[in-house]
Amino acid sequence: MKPSRNSLRLKNYNYSQSGLYFVTICINQRKELLSEIVDDKVILNDAGKMVEDSYFSLQVRFPNISCDSYVIMPNHIHFIFKIKECDDNVGVVPCANPSSRQPQGIAATNKPRDQNSASLSEVVAALKSISTVQYIRGVTDNGWQKFDKRLWQRNYYEHVIRSEESYIKIAEYIENNPINWAIDELNPHFM
Numbered sequence: 044m045k046p047s048r049n050s051l052r053l054k055n056y057n058y059s060q061s062g063l064y065f066v067t068i069c070i071n072q073r074k075e076l077l078s079e080i081v082d083d084k085v086i087l088n089d090a091g092k093m094v095e096d097s098y099f100s101l102q103v104r105f106p107n108i109s110c111d112s113y114v115i116m117p118n119h120i121h122f123i124f125k126i127k128e129c130d131d132n133v134g135v136v137p138c139a140n141p142s143s144r145q146p147q148g149i150a151a152t153n154k155p156r157d158q159n160s161a162s163l164s165e166v167v168a169a170l171k172s173i174s175t176v177q178y179i180r181g182v183t184d185n186g187w188q189k190f191d192k193r194l195w196q197r198n199y200y201e202h203v204i205r206s207e208e209s210y211i212k213i214a215e216y217i218e219n220n221p222i223n224w225a226i227d228e229l230n231p232h233f234m
Contacts (some may be wrong), residue, residue, distance in 0.1 A: 059162035105161035
């Protein structure tokens with residue numbers, strides 16, 4: 044029997060409803076595979092550039108999301124993305140089935156929803172999947188550093204952004220992450 048993992052998600056929260064979401068995903072075993080920090084600036088390697096491309100490809104895969112602030116650190120990525128309303132009347136992304144929208148704070152039901160819409164977990168799963176496939180190609184074709192069993196850690200950190208103040212603080216945190224790398228708890232060299 045596998046040990047159970049504690050869920051970090053909010054109970055009864057519909058993670059496909061419109062809003063802003065802050066996510067952190069770490070490389071498995073916190074290996075530094077994506078970039079390096081030089082003079083408080085991120086220098087992406089080819090793998091980091093691939094993850095950056097994978098992040099922005101999510102907007103094509105899921106037309107109801109838009110990518111916002113992000114940073115690709117040596118062993119993790121922070122990003123904010125927005126899930127947009129699927130409503131023809133508000134001029135964002137038309138949905139095949141606009142009646143599939145869920146009221147705020149209500150858990151998803153079995154109602155059908157547009158295949159091109161996304162939930163938080165689907166966005167994260169897609170990013171992990173796309174980038175893992177591309178990383179494996181990079182290992183095979185370009186000699187990128189190998190990883191053990193999986194590229195990304197299983198779980199991820201998420202935070203639902205509920206106010207402008209929270210958004211500003213998180214966007215500043217993302218922007219300043221390279222400056223604070225020396226004292227970042229995700230830095231394997233930090234004591």
